[in-house]
Amino acid sequence: MKPYLLIALPLAGAVVAAFWPSDRTRPWLLPVVGALHAALCIWMLICPPPLQHDAWLAFDPLARAVLPAVSLLFLVCAAYGVPYLRTRVERPNRVFVALLLTMLGLMSAGHQARHLGLLWIATEGVTLAAIPLLHFTGTPHAFEATWKYLLVGGTGIALSLLGSFCLGYASLHGGGNGDLTFTTLMQQGAGLSRPWVLTAWVLVLVGYGTKMGLAPMHTWKPDAYGEAPGIVGALLAGGVTTVAFTAILRVHAVVALAGDGAIADRTLLAIGLFSMLIAALFLLGTRDFKRMLAYSSVEHMGILAVGAGLGAAGVWAALFHVWANSLTKGALFLSAGTIRRAAGARTMDEVRGMSALTPYSAAIFVAGMFAVTACPPFGPFFSELSVIRAAFEAKHYWAAAMFLGCLLFVFFGITRVVFAIVDGRPHARNIETSRRYAETLGTILPPLVLLGISLWLGISTPSVLRTAWTEAVAQLFPTP
Amino acid sequence: MIVIVETIARLAGWLLLAPLLPGIINKVKAWVAGRRGPPVLQLYYDLGRLWQRGVVLSSLASPGFIAGPAVAWVAIVGAALLLPLGPAGALLSFRGDALLVIYLLALARFGTAWAAMETGSAFEGMGTAREVSYAVLAEAAIITAMLTLSVHAQSITLVEMLTPASGVGAVLLGAGLFTVLLVENCRVPFDDPNTHLELTMIHEAMILDHSGPPLAAILHGASVKLLLFVVLLTESVVPLGHFSGPVACAVLALGVLTVTVGVGLVESLLARLAFRRVPLLLTTAILLCLFALLVAWKGGAA
């Protein structure tokens, strides 16, 4: 019952938001529903409900290991959303609020889906729900970004559907009944038809990889993250990508049991390292701090893919990194949104000296930058350390070396942009806009909370999370 | 003795019937447009008149100016004689005669192009360039079509090859060959035989400077070529072998008439294509023949 409640609650909230009469009070629905959802999620994290194996939607160990992170991120973003929408009074927010809640419901469905078709429907639903959010600002640039997101994302998601069908056909050809639930597929294991499993793996990796933003399918990401409001960017980078990542993990488990685990691991490693490399190179060139966050997201998706390709220990590290990345990246997106509004521009040529204009947000931005480039003692440092340890255990020394090299370049690239924006004396134009959009407690606290959680994750990872990740790994790598 | 009589009979048939086709096409066009149009036998009158006229020769032109049309005419008539006529078979049949037909048609084109280049006129050079560049694609299509027929019949002798497949393959091949027919004979939508504007001409531009009997030879050769393609199209789509002698002859004649009327209808209903769109249509023709080839191949394997 509870898994359905996780989905139904936000969707019901969305319906209420759609009919709520007042534009001024409607945004409060976001934190209310977010808090209920997060409370339910954390309760289920601590006392997991019994798992029905044949259920299509269930709070299984994998969902338990990642969904609370998304829920927490949403709650904080929702809290930020209230003051954000107050600065945007000129635009009606009915669609915005309703679709944000729809996104939360569909993300919950995607994380809990144990049926390939259902998973696809949820992912496509999230993709479509995000579209009006992306062009909320209504500028031509926003439409351009939305068009690219729609076309690249739509094509990717279509390919993942083809991949899902291929997996079904693999089951059918291997003598199974073509059932698309992960439990059945994993039970059939080596009985699946190998060529079709491989085809399915490639298509699913490309399809959901597009959704995650792995290079070279990442091209929509800088545009979309650059143009979207900070809160939407945070949810896309921390929530939607996670749905795609769990989809890849689930299919990977099926592929491994079918006997093609080694090939799947190698492709994941290759595509992960390639994403990190591309991200590092572009980070050295970009001058726009919101696009910088997008490339940083590409880099972290690469880290997740590398982790997923390193066996059980790597997957454990990747699940850790999902938490660390989602929450830290959320802090960065939210503080960047505040800075962007106060500065009225986005590139380091037009923005300077924000430490004087928005001192708290700038401080959070700098701290978040250190966190996201894996400086101790924040969460990402420890999760990336686990990934490297897993790489050494699996004797992938070259991969580890490349991984570290990319991290170094990423550090150069990100610090270059961040300090250019924070340091120096502000432009006259920045000072002028910052009077209109000053930072308030409502826009400072949410990113600070996220940064605090990231710190807490790093210093003392709660044992309940460690067991949740271990159990998720056990679900994905069943011992015969 | 019989061979000689048969040769003469076939030759007479090809030579005398061929000028009828452009007349029929023009009649159809006139009928669709609601005009009375020129008489069906108009080309016969034209040929007769041209034959009586003298020849204007440029002082710059070499003997090739006269030899070109002659070579073309002989090559086309030779190719026509190789083509089997339903139950009557071919006058001369040997392994690989299909290839000879293709080569003879190419030789005819070479003859016309040669004669056109002899005058040194810019218009004729332009027409030749266009004609030859279309021919590159059209020949690829006709070679593919011949290959389709030979793969289907497992033979490279025309008599055996012209036992067409049924179903999708025949439809594809028919469509492809029809397009080839239109381009090879300079019909709409590739070329407009009635155009009076030199800049848009293709085939007509090539023969601007010809007069008298050489022009008659070119015009007559063109009509024989048209008849040849119409017969080839009919025989590669309609399974004539299934009928007895006289019925097959009637079916063949009916098929020829249908295709001719079809050409007339296409000319009345379609506008001429812009030059840069022509390669697309020719590629389509090649692909149609290619898919027919694939169907023949797959059918043969199954």
Next chain:
Amino acid sequence: MNSMVNLLIGLAMGLNLIALASSRLPALITAMAVQGMALGAMPLLLEHHFDWMVSLVAVCTIAGKGFVIPYLLRRAMRAANIERDMEPTIGYVPSLLLGAGGTIAVVAMARALPLLPEHAGSLMVPGALASVLTGFVLLIGRTKAISQVCGYLILENGIYLFGLLLIHVTPLFVEAGILLDLTVGVFVIGIIVDRIQRAFDTLDTRKLTTLHE
């Protein structure tokens, strides 16, 4: 019945080539719509006995892909006042050759693929792959938003055809959900096309290049 299915798929493959070769947007939209209808009717042929849910899905598919979506696209086309997709990134002859070469390649490849005996003689797998390929060529090779949308829909048609291999085992509501998602997706695309037209006063996606490094 199998030959009827193959005939429809052959028709769809021919429409792929027409879509690749046509520079006029109405022709492209019509090719896409006819293909959608041909494939939409397939479930009726594949089911051995009459089932009202299957018929409902088929009717919805035909109505959606054959009439609603083409109507929306034609309206967008008229609003933007464009008839042709000039200057494609991949020319018409090359894209036609690519499509034809791809079709031949997938027909040849489908023989090498391990298929169940009941699908071995059918054109379903090559037909699906050919449509996917055509969709990609259109997505990459055309510059107008409407042509790209048509490419996307042809790609979807291919995937739909592949999904029909699983028609006997996939629960119907999953298919219905997929269909719903697609329809909503296209509606959203239509709206965005409309907005792009208003914001940029063009549907030429080459103009959408203000965002770059």
